[in-house]
Amino acid sequence: MGTSGAYGGSGSQTWDAAHEAYGDAAAADGTGPSDAQVQAFVNAFMQALAKNSGPVPGPSSYPLASLRPQRAGGGGGSSSSAGGGGERNLGRQTARGAAAVAGASALRTGDRATLAELGLDLNHLDSLPSPRAKCAYIVDTLLGAPSHPDEVALRAATLRTMVEIQKAKEALTAAQQLELFLQHLAYEQVLVELTSQRRTDHITPQRAKEIEDKAKKYLRASVSAMRLPKIAKLAAQTFVASATTLAHKVFTVFRIRDER
Numbered sequence: 218m219g220t221s222g223a224y225g226g227s228g229s230q231t232w233d234a235a236h237e238a239y240g241d242a243a244a245a246d247g248t249g250p251s252d253a254q255v256q257a258f259v260n261a262f263m264q265a266l267a268k269n270s271g272p273v274p275g276p277s278s279y280p281l282a283s284l285r286p287q288r289a290g291g292g293g294g295s296s297s298s299a300g301g302g303g304e305r306n307l308g309r310q311t312a313r314g315a316a317a318v319a320g321a322s323a324l325r326t327g328d329r330a331t332l333a334e335l336g337l338d339l340n341h342l343d344s345l346p347s348p349r350a351k352c353a354y355i356v357d358t359l360l361g362a363p364s365h366p367d368e369v370a371l372r373a374a375t376l377r378t379m380v381e382i383q384k385a386k387e388a389l390t391a392a393q394q395l396e397l398f399l400q401h402l403a404y405e406q407v408l409v410e411l412t413s414q415r416r417t418d419h420i421t422p423q424r425a426k427e428i429e430d431k432a433k434k435y436l437r438a439s440v441s442a443m444r445l446p447k448i449a450k451l452a453a454q455t456f457v458a459s460a461t462t463l464a465h466k467v468f469t470v471f472r473i474r475d476e477r
Contacts, residue, residue, distance in 0.1 A: 231265035236414070238262075242428050243420045250424075255431040262410055263403070266367075267307070267468045279312035279457055285336055286361030307468070308461050310367060311402065314375040315460035317359045318398050319453035321352055321379035325388060331453045335359065348383035352376055366409045373408075374401035391451040395460055396440060399467055403436045439470060 238258035242250035316335060323331035329339045337355060345351045356376050363369045378398045382389055389397070408429065415425045443466060451459060 231261070231268050235261040235265045235410075239411075239414050239428075243414070243424060249427045250431065252431060252435070255428055256435050258428070259407060259432050259435055262407060263468060266406060279309060279316075279461065281316055281334055281454055281457065282336075284309075284313045284316045284457070285359060307367070308464070310371050311461050311464040312457045313360055314371050314378075314402060315395075315398060315457045316453065317355050317375045318378050318382070318394060318460075319456045320355045320359065321382045322389075322391075322394060322456075323453065324351060324355070325383055334453060349380055352379040352383060355379065366413070367406060370405035370409045371402065374398065374405040377401050377405075391448040391456060391459075395448075395456070395463060398460060399463055400437050400440045402464070403440065403467060404433050407432050407436065440467060443467070443470070 235258065238254070238261040242254040242258050245251065245254060320332060320335045320337055322328075323335070324337075324339070324342055327339065332339050332342070335355075337358060342351050342354065345354055353376065356372060356379070360368070360372055360375065363372050375398070378394070378401050381397060382394060411425065411429055411432070443463070448459075
């Protein structure tokens with residue numbers, strides 16, 4: 218089995234452990250990888266990601282204005298590295314995605330003030346043809362173009378959460394939005410790594426899907442088991458702070474499991 222992945226190569230004890238755990242799940246015979254094998258991979262991967270990607274997400278303060286990507290001079294493009302500097306910071310990444318999710322919630326309720334606080338214009342958003350187009354515009358504006366695997370995961374998780382908020386028959390509470398976002402964020406990070414490993418190890422599509430499905434089920438159950446506070450509504454800034462605090466708890470849970 219290969220020893221390099223989307224986030225880390227060989228030579229690091231934590232990444233080697235994650236890649237070995239994936240190899241065990243991928244090489245399983247008979248009925249396929251067991252729940253325990255997939256859970257061991259997810260635990261090891263999240264542990265490696267936390268240890269090798271800058272500070273673990275914590276309850277840091279990220280003013281909304283500071284989360285917007287820098288604009289490229291003249292061309293109107295954007296860079297997702299704004300304020301990031303060399304080392305990736307999972308707390309800041311979580312905050313950026315949460316700000317976009319807060320934008321989707323404000324769009325659904327027509328909250329012009331919150332959208333303006335995020336640098337968005339309700340009139341322009343209303344002119345776009347579909348809920349998905351509106352969400353994609355918010356993601357492009359607040360996240361910019363992805364330049365690293367964890368940004369690819371962030372963008373996918375954020376957009377998926379936003380579209381679900383827009384399409385829900387009944388408005389989701391802040392607690393439901395947070396849980397949904399954290400579930401998608403954890404899964405998309407794992408999925409980026411799984412996709413990379415699949416290319417490296419040349420496993421069958423069926424085996425890859427078995428691992429992905431079990432990983433998704435395990436991640437969703439783990440986030441749901443945290444019993445998030447039953448909060449109906451949060452201001453955008455508070456929503457961002459809550460997301461970074463809860464993301465810290467998610468990483469802590471997987472780190473503890475991996476260290477058992």
